[in-house]
Amino acid sequence: MAQHDYQFVSVEREGRLTVITLDRPERLNALHPPAHHELAGIFDAFARDPEQWVAILTASGERAFCAGNDLHFRAEHGRAPMPASGFGGLTARFDLDKPVIAAVNGLAVGGGFELALACDLAIAAEQASFSLPEVQVGLGALAGGLQRLPRQIGLKPAMGIALTGRRVDAEEALRLGLVNQVVPGDQLLTAARCWAEQILGAAPLAVRAAKQAMRCGLAYADLAEAIRVQDELPAVQRMRESSDAIEGPRAFAERRPPRWRGQ
Numbered sequence: 001m002a003q004h005d006y007q008f009v010s011v012e013r014e015g016r017l018t019v020i021t022l023d024r025p026e027r028l029n030a031l032h033p034p035a036h037h038e039l040a041g042i043f044d045a046f047a048r049d050p051e052q053w054v055a056i057l058t059a060s061g062e063r064a065f066c067a068g069n070d071l072h073f074r075a076e077h078g079r080a081p082m083p084a085s086g087f088g089g090l091t092a093r094f095d096l097d098k099p100v101i102a103a104v105n106g107l108a109v110g111g112g113f114e115l116a117l118a119c120d121l122a123i124a125a126e127q128a129s130f131s132l133p134e135v136q137v138g139l140g141a142l143a144g145g146l147q148r149l150p151r152q153i154g155l156k157p158a159m160g161i162a163l164t165g166r167r168v169d170a171e172e173a174l175r176l177g178l179v180n181q182v183v184p185g186d187q188l189l190t191a192a193r194c195w196a197e198q199i200l201g202a203a204p205l206a207v208r209a210a211k212q213a214m215r216c217g218l219a220y221a222d223l224a225e226a227i228r229v230q231d232e233l234p235a236v237q238r239m240r241e242s243s244d245a246i247e248g249p250r251a252f253a254e255r256r257p258p259r260w261r262g263q
Helices: 033-048 071-077 111-118 133-137 145-153 155-162 170-176 185-200 204-217 223-230 234-241 244-253
Strands: 009-014 017-022 054-059 064-066 100-104 107-109 121-125 129-131 181-183
Touching: 009 033, 017 033, 017 185, 054 064, 054 185, 064 111, 100 111, 100 185, 107 111, 111 129, 111 145, 121 170, 121 185, 129 170, 145 155, 170 181, 181 185, 204 223, 204 234, 204 244, 234 244
Parallel strands: 017 054, 054 100, 064 107, 100 121, 107 129, 121 181
Antiparallel strands: 009 017
């Protein structure tokens, strides 16, 4: 899909960085089925593109990152199929080894919070807040929120958020480990790009191997088994067999910056 064909999202490519911006500020960037499918296609393209190594997911406006499902659309049109890759084309996407950074500019409610949880890093503006209010309207945060939240911050804090539907502000989110950094709103994308640049300075296949090893390791309660299995992971094998695995030590020995090729 060409960039000008996007209706609900904008996409900018800055070198090896893809910046994806939810663009429905009039609906607090709530997502409806057409937006979900558009995002699914965008993340598909990002995953396939060998020239794109890191993505930032953010949103337009200052009020909301994403207010979850667009309930007005659902009331008018009824339920519609979600893409196989989940809410926002991301929450059920378990095979993406490239890092995705959430730049949360405001409210992250319900599915919007689940989107942030599905990202690998999260940077929050000072005015950002997070909540899973589904229990207050007789529903559940079933796009991964109830599974990711306790894995990321522990069971008791997660229960306190999910069972009450209360709102967590940016500073509490930082203390809980939900976000990596809190910055003034006008510095949000600058901070997110700074994190992206640090990742882009590393070997891309090594970055993907690290992400895959950590993600897959969470499936094993036994540490020894998690360590054993990581040697069999496709991303780890690609890293070990790559030219970058030769370039890194060579550049170190020659005291020069490495020239990563991603192969």
